[in-house]
Amino acid sequence: MANKDFSIEIFTPKKRIFSGSAVSVIAPGALGYLGILHNHAPLMTTLVPGNLIVRNDSGETTIFKSQGEGFLEVFHNKVTVLAEKIAE
Amino acid sequence: MQNLRALRQRIRSVQNTQKITKAMQMVAGAKLRRSQEELFAFRPYADRLSVIARRFAAAHPGFDHPLLNDGNLDAPAGLVLITSDTGLCGTYNERVFALAANFLKEFPSARVVAIGRKGSRSLIRREGIVFLKEPVSWGGKYDPADVLPFVDWMEQLFLSGQISSWYVAHTQFLSALQWKPIVPRLFPLERPESDAGFSEKLIVEPDSASVADQLLRQFVRAQFARMLLEAFTAEHSARMVAMKNATENADDMIKRLTLIRNKARQAAITKELIEVVSGAQAAMQ
Structure with missing residues (x-):
């Protein structure tokens, strides 16, 4: 499993919400929910309010409720999420 | 005797x-610690945003957006003056005023908005200063709910051609004992430098125009928020000293x-x- 994961970092202006590895991320993109797996092509998208679901390689999922506008970038197995606000 | x-x-x-x-x-020390934490927590967000903007610029050479171009050059410039609400903070306010006075010599027709009551009080005595609106007082605390509408308001005046460009006179926080007043331009935005090492194909959703739009809007908000945080942190440190x-x-x-x-x-x-x-x-x- 180890080579199937990638790193993800989630930031808001207030703090770094999350940093770790994941095998899949489901994000509320502007065109609808999108899934990201290992070796995803470079991508940049705007986010709309919704649930950001991060699953790690032991199968645990964490859900972040993103509020307001946001950004998601995938680049070389590194996902960066910039959200205006995330409810915890 | x-x-x-x-x-x-x-x-x-x-x-x-x-x-x-x-x-x-002691109070200023506690506030300094808090706003320093806020500032340090904010910096990584702003840094990632610039990284993304640079990659976007690399993938879209020559992309265009109204926020990047000169506005209506016949309109007056706008100056935001960030000072403290209360005194007893040494030369903190005076140094920003000195900078603002120089700026107003260069742009005599500039319209002014003061954040912090001290700024408006000092300028109100000078002749020919046109305030765009009542001074704003945020008490040295950064709250997005106050700040974002303010940025939108600035953006709107710029895009509608009522203000040719916006400058922000504020204090940059260098360390707990050092700060420096500066007056950088906020609108129009500096074009993000393109990331020279980036040569891949980039998927952009929903389309490059709306990504550029949102990227730049968040960028400008982040820039302004950072200036405020820097200024407030510097204020607390000035008062503590x-x-x-x-x-x-x-x-x-x-x-x-x-x-x-x-x-x-x-x-x-x-x-x-x-x-x-x-x-x-x-x-x-």
């Missing part, structure tokens, strides 16, 4: 003042006054002794 009672009263009043300055120093100096000065003053008081007391005792002794001698003769 000064009156002993007056000296004692003076010492007590300096001691009381010292208690106040010490308390203010000013109050620390005041407390130390009070210490010196108390020491000096105590010395004078002791001398006065000894002189009074000596005088009384001399009187007793010479009185006794006179009686013996």
